[in-house]
Amino acid sequence: MSSDTQVRQSNVDVLIIVSAIVEASLGHLASVMANRYQGAGPAGVIAADWMARFTKYGIKTRVVDKRSHKVFTGQADGLNPRSIEMFQSFNLAGKICSEANPMNEVSFWAPNESHGGIERGRRIPDTIPGISRYVQSVLHQGRIERHILDDMAEKSNGTMKIERGVLPESLEIDESLCEDDSAYPVKVGIRQLSEEESRPKLASKNGEVESGLYKSNLVKDEDDDVDFNPNVPVGDREIINAKYVIGADGAHSWVRRQLGFKMVGEGTDFVWGVVDGVPITNFPDIRCRAAIHSKAGSLMVIPREGALVRLYIQLNLQVDEGGHVDRSLITPKMLMDQAKAVFEPYTIDIPEILWYTGYQVGQRLTSEYAKNERVFIAGDACHTHSPKAGQGMNASMADTYNLAWKIGHVLAGHAPRSILKTYESERRPFAEHLIMNDAQLAKLFSGKPLSSAELNELGVDMKDFETVLERGISFFLGTSIEYFNSEATANGKDGRQQSKQELAKNVPIGQRFPSFQVVSQFDGRHQHLVDTMFANGQFSIVLFAGSMDNAVHRQRLQTIAQRLDSDDGVVSKHTPKDRQRDAVIDIKTVHCGVRTNVEVHDFPQPTIYPPGTYNKLYVDDVSYHAGHGEAYKNYGISKEDGAIVVVRPDHFVGLITSLDGEGMDEVEKYFDHLLTTVPAGQRNSAKDIKIIPQPVV
Amino acid sequence: MSSDTQVRQSNVDVLIIVSAIVEASLGHLASVMANRYQGAGPAGVIAADWMARFTKYGIKTRVVDKRSHKVFTGQADGLNPRSIEMFQSFNLAGKICSEANPMNEVSFWAPNESHGGIERGRRIPDTIPGISRYVQSVLHQGRIERHILDDMAEKSNGTMKIERGVLPESLEIDESLCEDDSAYPVKVGIRQLSEEESRPKLASKNGEVESGLYKSNLVKDEDDDVDFNPNVPVGDREIINAKYVIGADGAHSWVRRQLGFKMVGEGTDFVWGVVDGVPITNFPDIRCRAAIHSKAGSLMVIPREGALVRLYIQLNLQVDEGGHVDRSLITPKMLMDQAKAVFEPYTIDIPEILWYTGYQVGQRLTSEYAKNERVFIAGDACHTHSPKAGQGMNASMADTYNLAWKIGHVLAGHAPRSILKTYESERRPFAEHLIMNDAQLAKLFSGKPLSSAELNELGVDMKDFETVLERGISFFLGTSIEYFNSEATANGKDGRQQSKQELAKNVPIGQRFPSFQVVSQFDGRHQHLVDTMFANGQFSIVLFAGSMDNAVHRQRLQTIAQRLDSDDGVVSKHTPKDRQRDAVIDIKTVHCGVRTNVEVHDFPQPTIYPPGTYNKLYVDDVSYHAGHGEAYKNYGISKEDGAIVVVRPDHFVGLITSLDGEGMDEVEKYFDHLLTTVPAGQRNSAKDIKIIPQPVV
Structure with missing residues (x-):
């Protein structure tokens, strides 16, 4: 040559x-x-x-x-x-x-x-x-x-x-x-x-x-x-x-x-x-x-x-x-x-x-x-x-x-x-x-x-x-393949981070995230949950939030929202300023209340419900045309306790943890290990997002 | 100019x-x-x-x-x-x-x-x-x-x-x-x-x-x-x-x-x-x-x-x-x-x-x-x-x-x-x-x-x-549009040919043919019945044939097959020699027996079951992945009496009639009125099709 x-x-x-x-x-x-x-x-x-x-x-x-x-x-x-x-x-x-x-x-x-x-x-x-x-x-x-x-x-x-x-x-x-x-x-x-x-x-x-x-x-x-x-x-x-x-x-x-x-x-x-x-x-x-x-x-x-x-x-x-x-x-x-x-x-x-x-x-x-x-x-x-x-x-x-x-x-x-x-x-x-x-x-x-x-x-x-x-x-069939030997899988083996498998019994850690039907809070359409996560590189944190028409559950989600909105929270920490806020980590919420008892502005803005965005909020409720998806039941998740599931960009399950402060610690640990930490001044900040005020009715 | x-x-x-x-x-x-x-x-x-x-x-x-x-x-x-x-x-x-x-x-x-x-x-x-x-x-x-x-x-x-x-x-x-x-x-x-x-x-x-x-x-x-x-x-x-x-x-x-x-x-x-x-x-x-x-x-x-x-x-x-x-x-x-x-x-x-x-x-x-x-x-x-x-x-x-x-x-x-x-x-x-x-x-x-x-x-x-x-x-919604005033609709009005609506109660004559799930006799797959009739200009004659694991029903279908195989039958009569046999009129059979009790060579060749063709024979039976379509029930057709439904190329229902000689007369009358009659020597003939012999087991 x-x-x-x-x-x-x-x-x-x-x-x-x-x-x-x-x-x-x-x-x-x-x-x-x-x-x-x-x-x-x-x-x-x-x-x-x-x-x-x-x-x-x-x-x-x-x-x-x-x-x-x-x-x-x-x-x-x-x-x-x-x-x-x-x-x-x-x-x-x-x-x-x-x-x-x-x-x-x-x-x-x-x-x-x-x-x-x-x-x-x-x-x-x-x-x-x-x-x-x-x-x-x-x-x-x-x-x-x-x-x-x-x-x-x-x-x-x-x-x-x-x-x-x-x-x-x-x-x-x-x-x-x-x-x-x-x-x-x-x-x-x-x-x-x-x-x-x-x-x-x-x-x-x-x-x-x-x-x-x-x-x-x-x-x-x-x-x-x-x-x-x-x-x-x-x-x-x-x-x-x-x-x-x-x-x-x-x-x-x-x-x-x-x-x-x-x-x-x-x-x-x-x-x-x-x-x-x-x-x-x-x-x-x-x-x-x-x-x-x-x-x-x-x-x-x-x-x-x-x-x-x-x-x-x-x-x-x-x-x-x-x-x-x-x-x-x-x-x-x-x-x-x-x-x-x-x-x-x-x-x-x-x-x-x-x-x-x-x-x-x-x-x-x-x-x-x-x-x-x-x-x-x-x-x-x-x-x-x-x-x-x-x-x-x-x-x-x-x-x-x-x-x-x-x-x-x-x-x-x-x-x-x-x-x-x-x-x-x-x-x-x-x-x-x-x-x-x-x-x-x-x-x-x-x-x-x-x-x-x-x-x-x-x-x-x-x-x-x-x-x-x-x-x-x-x-x-390919649906039971397990990445059991990986640093991106929190399965507790070989010193790796431990998931709480018991919180989502039918979501095997390290396998592909199974898909069940949920309903859009915004328009009532039924969708497979993974069809709300079309592959574009994002990790998803799925908050199985319990019931949004239950005040205690709503408060629990509010507490998690505060951590997610924070500049030290997992989203800001791993997302540079010049990216869309959901470019690296996307937050999906699936609650299990009655859809029509809940209004979309009951959800906390802006990380969980970014204004003008309609693909983040779902409910495990009956649909008009395709019955009830029974997602909580099918995933093996308690409607009372809920769960957090971290899904990788390839739809494999990285982490399952609890819907509380301890669980959020685990989520942060998972991403600290896997993703780059953006220096403090260069982070994507929830403060830059304009909140839409609640309607005055 | x-x-x-x-x-x-x-x-x-x-x-x-x-x-x-x-x-x-x-x-x-x-x-x-x-x-x-x-x-x-x-x-x-x-x-x-x-x-x-x-x-x-x-x-x-x-x-x-x-x-x-x-x-x-x-x-x-x-x-x-x-x-x-x-x-x-x-x-x-x-x-x-x-x-x-x-x-x-x-x-x-x-x-x-x-x-x-x-x-x-x-x-x-x-x-x-x-x-x-x-x-x-x-x-x-x-x-x-x-x-x-x-x-x-x-x-x-x-x-x-x-x-x-x-x-x-x-x-x-x-x-x-x-x-x-x-x-x-x-x-x-x-x-x-x-x-x-x-x-x-x-x-x-x-x-x-x-x-x-x-x-x-x-x-x-x-x-x-x-x-x-x-x-x-x-x-x-x-x-x-x-x-x-x-x-x-x-x-x-x-x-x-x-x-x-x-x-x-x-x-x-x-x-x-x-x-x-x-x-x-x-x-x-x-x-x-x-x-x-x-x-x-x-x-x-x-x-x-x-x-x-x-x-x-x-x-x-x-x-x-x-x-x-x-x-x-x-x-x-x-x-x-x-x-x-x-x-x-x-x-x-x-x-x-x-x-x-x-x-x-x-x-x-x-x-x-x-x-x-x-x-x-x-x-x-x-x-x-x-x-x-x-x-x-x-x-x-x-x-x-x-x-x-x-x-x-x-x-x-x-x-x-x-x-x-x-x-x-x-x-x-x-x-x-x-x-x-x-x-x-x-x-x-x-x-x-x-x-x-x-x-x-x-x-x-x-x-x-x-x-x-x-x-x-x-x-x-467009699903209830009725062509009530048409020579292509045998609805008995204004001197037009009369259908037997009672044989398929939920198939309104002159409206679009509704679709329900059936199962392929050949491979057990579930399909919507109209998805077996993709638009290519064919009229369909759907034979709701009763049960193929019932000898009487099998004989009834055999009798209809003889008329369909004949050179004076509705298929030959309206299909020129140089066309595929199903180019103008396609015959679909939907039986309601148990699929695994029936073999495909139980169906009469060649018009009803053309050798080497796998999109003609269906069964209203339970499927592996999508339950039972209950097609007979949903169409309002008796499993004993069956029915013949003529579906136009645009999926509108032209004629509903009985699964017998009289019904076949009506089918012939419908097409005589609507289609060109091919001169005797130029017809597509079932005799030109090579039958596959039954297996010798």
């Missing part, structure tokens, strides 16, 4: 390096999708959309992708309820769900003792009822990413876009600058590729049908670079000096390799095939997630948008560590022959295979997640596992959903760099858990099914299989 | 002439909206989005707008539940509702006897609970139109877009060709304007605040043309030969004036002012639809997106027929002074008025809706009334939602031209009803409120007011 002095330099707060997945799908589906897809991988788009929300603080983020924009994909992926909750925090669930196919039911199929073909066992809901507002769904990844990138453009006022055809060539970290907040310690050399260079070979051909084999994980990491070392004259080069870099560049991550992190995991991979198309079949559960264990092998049916179906087909192939299967073995005919054998005595035909691929099921985890808390990797760059449980997209998005707001707050001056350590301490244990579950599931799926008569230690007991799958489902 | 021989000519099936509303909003709101809004008026966009769904039959539609694309607006409008149901039929409700502000509560305010200021009376829900899945909502018109136009682009595969800066100059109908299906009897001369010509003067200034006065209805029809007769060299001219023309070009409709239709109505107009902004107030119901009758005059509060509020303010001005108020009288200060007087004893201030306008409340209706069933007018071109009840947008969209699919089916060869007469016979009685309700409401609103002590014949009794408003609400 030429020396820095000859090359254009620029500074940026955050550089996100992504790599759009390149898998070709052709025929009908491709023509529909080709002019729509402009993705960047799930981890990348979530990071970008989060950072878009910090552009209001002058924080600049660039997103670079070595692929040209003419990339499209046949990728489909499952969305678990937690991912859809996350979309909803960006106000995107409605848009995405209106296009997605809900996966409603799992049915288990196993060999019939007499005829030897398959027969249906149990049927269960794919999403445990009551666990979330949303159910497991499937939507083409390109559509999902399109909605998120549209949102990124909107939230950044059009300032953010993906820079395509940009090849990263070098990455250096100046470790001496890493603890300096004003420094740009990461140097990334990039080169603008020509349109021709950045357009990947879209697919390999195998007979008439185009496939995703070329870019499946059946290739080596190094193969990914081959396209991008064309021997052409030097393009436009640039050195980007970045404060932070996020490598969300997929399983073959270039960033990970620059950092020297190793992928550690299992030695042997099972090989599976995938086929997409519209089947003609008399198999009755073709619209369910059917988990089939037959004498011929295993198969999973994933119903997709429209009449599309994806089949995951176990193949009689295994690969040893570091090895790769001969891709020429995997053909549409071979896959369908195997599928037909599994479905016996039912018939299945896919007149037009729209796309197919093969992949190796291996569970691997990166040795490290971050270098100097300046360069982070996320998503497939950190962990690989089988796509069958539909966790690839979910786990990847959850990584950057956890990471990006922390970087945003550090750059905005709201939080010290120490908060960044919680990325790995929160996400690595999750990934370990994921990989363990996935490995267990993959083994069961790839094991030979045996009828009870033949059962031996090499086989798979169908009861075990169903039990593990059911237990796995609970984990894979 | 130069003679036709010198001018380029082109043919088009449908020409939609629209006129984007030009009202300026500036300041904060405008900067948000300016780069987003590219509307075309509500009637125009719905017509265009419907026609986009007929492009698949090779039907070509153009949409022209004389305004340039650099038009934006401060217009906000209420959406009633029926309009949101209509959006949902285009699969757009989720997108639009995620941005809209639900108006949840109406509160009535009247003078207090002792202090003379206002006090709160009753509070009621703004939408009658249970009447619809949706509630009255408010969203900026530009956002709504943007979503619809995006959908138009998608559904037309990118072939349809609004042609901006296109001025219509002449319109001629060759009456001798009007009954010839292959003719293009309407000639419209258009001229492409320069960017400069087509950019209207955006606003008049009144002090510092920009207003919408320039384009409010305070100007004469003719004033609308002044901008568009610039004395410049001739631009690119074209004669469009159209089969059909829809004039959705607003209250000052150029199309209406070419046809010579007159607006007929009241002689005296009340004058109201409108102010948009973020108020600082201690009035507690600022987020409700507050209907205020004070001694100083009337006012209505409309809560909008974010913290925005619109105030409709009654002014002490009246205008006689044909007259127009002096616009210079209406200033922000004058409007706010009046508002402040109304709100006493509460205080209100709008530090930054974002937009304001004035309008005259007059109720007028066009003398005719259509010329030769070749040129139609719709929306504000047909009817004007007060915007206060939020009906402008709803009524306009419902006009073209009623009209466009009929034109589509005529052009596609599925229906005879006689169906087009139902546009006026359905929509004019509605408009008359609307205008009557609106006039009553406007008079009450503009009347002087009197305390009971002062009540006399000139005043308004607050009880009357509330009663009329409540009754009006029921009408304005």
Whole structure:
């Protein structure tokens, strides 16, 4: 590479390096999708959309992708309820769900003792009822990413876009600058590729049908670079000096390799095939997630948008560590022959295979997640596992959903760099858990099914299989993930601050804040409580204040309001003068009186009820159109005692404490630990807010 | 105009002439909206989005707008539940509702006897609970139109877009060709304007605040043309030969004036002012639809997106027929002074008025809706009334939602031209009803409120007011509109075909088909029944088939299936060979057995259960995640007798009849009357469909 002095330099707060997945799908589906897809991988788009929300603080983020924009994909992926909750925090669930196919039911199929073909066992809901507002769904990844990138453009006022055809060539970290907040310690050399260079070979051909084999994980990491070392004259080069870099560049991550992190995991991979198309079949559960264990092998049916179906087909192939299967073995005919054998005595035909691929099921985890808390990797760059449980997209998005707001707050001056350590301490244990579950599931799926008569230690007991799958489902839904090992979680473990879990029995500390219906004090509308906290970086302090038509409770809230309005209070202390008062910490009040017995000016101004603001005051009361949300009851909170719950910007529960002076001490302690303390003269002050006088009636 | 021989000519099936509303909003709101809004008026966009769904039959539609694309607006409008149901039929409700502000509560305010200021009376829900899945909502018109136009682009595969800066100059109908299906009897001369010509003067200034006065209805029809007769060299001219023309070009409709239709109505107009902004107030119901009758005059509060509020303010001005108020009288200060007087004893201030306008409340209706069933007018071109009840947008969209699919089916060869007469016979009685309700409401609103002590014949009794408003609400929700006077409604009146209303007691014939939850037989998902009928021009025959786990009921359905599979059956008879079998008439079956007792291959193929199709078979059973929809019970249908309900493409109920041979006769009679009969050899035949054999287990 030429020396820095000859090359254009620029500074940026955050550089996100992504790599759009390149898998070709052709025929009908491709023509529909080709002019729509402009993705960047799930981890990348979530990071970008989060950072878009910090552009209001002058924080600049660039997103670079070595692929040209003419990339499209046949990728489909499952969305678990937690991912859809996350979309909803960006106000995107409605848009995405209106296009997605809900996966409603799992049915288990196993060999019939007499005829030897398959027969249906149990049927269960794919999403445990009551666990979330949303159910497991499937939507083409390109559509999902399109909605998120549209949102990124909107939230950044059009300032953010993906820079395509940009090849990263070098990455250096100046470790001496890493603890300096004003420094740009990461140097990334990039080169603008020509349109021709950045357009990947879209697919390999195998007979008439185009496939995703070329870019499946059946290739080596190094193969990914081959396209991008064309021997052409030097393009436009640039050195980007970045404060932070996020490598969300997929399983073959270039960033990970620059950092020297190793992928550690299992030695042997099972090989599976995938086929997409519209089947003609008399198999009755073709619209369910059917988990089939037959004498011929295993198969999973994933119903997709429209009449599309994806089949995951176990193949009689295994690969040893570091090895790769001969891709020429995997053909549409071979896959369908195997599928037909599994479905016996039912018939299945896919007149037009729209796309197919093969992949190796291996569970691997990166040795490290971050270098100097300046360069982070996320998503497939950190962990690989089988796509069958539909966790690839979910786990990847959850990584950057956890990471990006922390970087945003550090750059905005709201939080010290120490908060960044919680990325790995929160996400690595999750990934370990994921990989363990996935490995267990993959083994069961790839094991030979045996009828009870033949059962031996090499086989798979169908009861075990169903039990593990059911237990796995609970984990894979994503709603019970717990950040138990984090400085941002006051769970009392390892010397950390202690919550009062008993005050909100059904709000597990360290897990995502569940959502129940409340009613707006202002206009009586019913809303899910978390829908009043759309993701924009704010921590929320939710005051479950008891009943506002009870004078004692009203006085109790008044006392808390005085602390919150004070210049030494938690809001002023962590919010600079030039920010909106609720920019860092937002106060929501949910009382449990009768809405119409209370007037909004009964609430204390200005921190709890900021004049002219209508998204802070709620009531747990009956609604006009959707019954009673019973929020106190569902959260396990006493209407007499109330509670304070601190919810993080990613909707995870940081602290639960009491609605009194002691509780307020705990709230202050939590934020003192996590956020930057603004010097006394520079604080946002409640005194600057004009109170609206009570009406004189 | 130069003679036709010198001018380029082109043919088009449908020409939609629209006129984007030009009202300026500036300041904060405008900067948000300016780069987003590219509307075309509500009637125009719905017509265009419907026609986009007929492009698949090779039907070509153009949409022209004389305004340039650099038009934006401060217009906000209420959406009633029926309009949101209509959006949902285009699969757009989720997108639009995620941005809209639900108006949840109406509160009535009247003078207090002792202090003379206002006090709160009753509070009621703004939408009658249970009447619809949706509630009255408010969203900026530009956002709504943007979503619809995006959908138009998608559904037309990118072939349809609004042609901006296109001025219509002449319109001629060759009456001798009007009954010839292959003719293009309407000639419209258009001229492409320069960017400069087509950019209207955006606003008049009144002090510092920009207003919408320039384009409010305070100007004469003719004033609308002044901008568009610039004395410049001739631009690119074209004669469009159209089969059909829809004039959705607003209250000052150029199309209406070419046809010579007159607006007929009241002689005296009340004058109201409108102010948009973020108020600082201690009035507690600022987020409700507050209907205020004070001694100083009337006012209505409309809560909008974010913290925005619109105030409709009654002014002490009246205008006689044909007259127009002096616009210079209406200033922000004058409007706010009046508002402040109304709100006493509460205080209100709008530090930054974002937009304001004035309008005259007059109720007028066009003398005719259509010329030769070749040129139609719709929306504000047909009817004007007060915007206060939020009906402008709803009524306009419902006009073209009623009209466009009929034109589509005529052009596609599925229906005879006689169906087009139902546009006026359905929509004019509605408009008359609307205008009557609106006039009553406007008079009450503009009347002087009197305390009971002062009540006399000139005043308004607050009880009357509330009663009329409540009754009006029921009408304005849009869910009870009945097309009682139409050949497409088998209601037995005026010699029309008779329905058996008693078989589906809660499905009023001629009204929109209500929606209740059913469960997919295929995958157990719960869905609203109308969400299985997204608008694409199909009529639906819904077979409420009784219980599929009852052998007698199964046999009954089998008998009906035989008629439906026949080449003389209603599907084949009205569907040409080159169409999908369900293109014109779609069969849905809703049984009421136990889902898991029934297999999908128990349903008769191929018309009722077309192989490879998963959106035809439903069950009224308990769901995993949303309880039991009780559809039979809610529709008032007996589980023993069942029923057949024919639902039109716009979700209005055409026919209710019995689930037997006699009922099938009625179904055939209904469609014989309404649709074209395909000659015997050219029919779509069930025999061409490959049946999937039953599994051999």
